[in-house]
Amino acid sequence: MKKALRxxxxxxxxxxxxxxxxxxxxxxxxxxxxxxERLYGEEITRLRQKQAEYLAxxxxxxxxxxxxxxxxxxxxxxxxxxxxxxxxxxxxASFFRYTISNVQxxxxxxxxxDNAENYFTIQRCRFGDKISMELELENExxxxxRMPKLILQPLLENAVSHGLEGKLGPGTVRxxxxxxxxxxxLRVRDDGIGIADERVKQLxxxxxxxxxxxxxxxxxxxxxxxxxxxxxxMFGENYGLRIFSAVGIGTxxxxxxxxxxxxx
Numbered sequence: 001m002k003k004a005l006r007x008x009x010x011x012x013x014x015x016x017x018x019x020x021x022x023x024x025x026x027x028x029x030x031x032x033x034x035x036x037e038r039l040y041g042e043e044i045t046r047l048r049q050k051q052a053e054y055l056a057x058x059x060x061x062x063x064x065x066x067x068x069x070x071x072x073x074x075x076x077x078x079x080x081x082x083x084x085x086x087x088x089x090x091x092x093a094s095f096f097r098y099t100i101s102n103v104q105x106x107x108x109x110x111x112x113x114d115n116a117e118n119y120f121t122i123q124r125c126r127f128g129d130k131i132s133m134e135l136e137l138e139n140e141x142x143x144x145x146r147m148p149k150l151i152l153q154p155l156l157e158n159a160v161s162h163g164l165e166g167k168l169g170p171g172t173v174r175x176x177x178x179x180x181x182x183x184x185x186l187r188v189r190d191d192g193i194g195i196a197d198e199r200v201k202q203l204x205x206x207x208x209x210x211x212x213x214x215x216x217x218x219x220x221x222x223x224x225x226x227x228x229x230x231x232x233x234m235f236g237e238n239y240g241l242r243i244f245s246a247v248g249i250g251t252x253x254x255x256x257x258x259x260x261x262x263x264x
Contacts, residue, residue: 001028049233067093084125091121099150106260109177109186110143112152116175119153123160130170131160138178145177145184146260148234154227155188155253163192163251179259186255195245207241224253231257 004020020032070093077085095118098111113135120133133156137143156173164171176187195203207228228241235258245251 001025066096070096088122088125091118094118095122099153105149106146107149108143109145109147109152109184112147112149113143113175115150116152116156119156120173127160127164131164132170132172134172134174136174136176138176142177142179142184144261145179146262147184147186147257148230151227151231151255151257152186152188154224155186155255158224158253159188159190159192159251162195163190165192167192182259184257184259186257187252188255189250189252191250194247194249195243195251196247200243200245203243207243227255231255 070089074086074089074093077083077089095115098115098118116133120131123131152175156175159173164173171190171192174187174189176185176189178185178187203224206225224241224243231240239256239258242254242256243251244254
């Protein structure tokens with residue numbers, strides 16, 4: 001112990017003290033293990049938060065330029081009597097406004113649903129009537145349930161990109177919202193091509209073993225692992241995502257969140 005302390009005072013190297021093998025001294029071993037966990041735990045949490053903020057900043061573009069450009073396109077579309085183009089452009093402007101603004105804030109499920117409807121309006125410009133969206137709401141009060149922003153839309157995007165896009169014929173995404181006393185269950189189901197069992201197992205293991213690190217964005221928008229990481233970083237490992245799927249039948253992605261309302 002004296003040798004380790006001398007090393008620390010001479011070199012100011014706390015790492016060397018913490019990493020010393022204290023196996024022969026059980027109490028010191030427990031003490032320094034706790035110190036190590038606290039030091040690295042706080043540092044890792046801070047770095048994860050910074051990483052999440054950095055990924056959010058990566059999505060930033062000049063909003064005023066974007067809104068003005070889209071409004072000009074919408075106006076031209078209306079003057080040309082192209083109502084479909086005007087509607088899609090308006091949905092795109094609203095979608096970007098929602099996505100770009102403060103990603104750290106809490107919103108209601110109703111806000112998330114409005115953004116999901118804008119997303120579907122944009123996708124219908126590409127897919128037409130091939131895709132549709134339905135809502136199953138256990139209780140209208142759940143519209144006011146609060147959650148981190150941008151939880152629902154990435155789940156929808158995953159359903160469209162990986163479930164319905166490769167399907168022959170029309171497909172439907174169903175959003176089901178229900179709750180227990182303290183938990184909100186947000187389920188996004190599609191009747192698309194489904195996911196192989198091995199891939200489902202792999203994804204669920206990644207969700208369950210999530211270290212909290214935010215994974216870089218993948219094709220198709222904010223990756224499901226990023227959503228899972230954000231939920232667990234904010235609420236703990238008892239919450240997050242889980243996937244259920246059957247090839248040729250469809251996929252369900254369930255987000256589990258604490259049930260929160262404004263007064264909480």
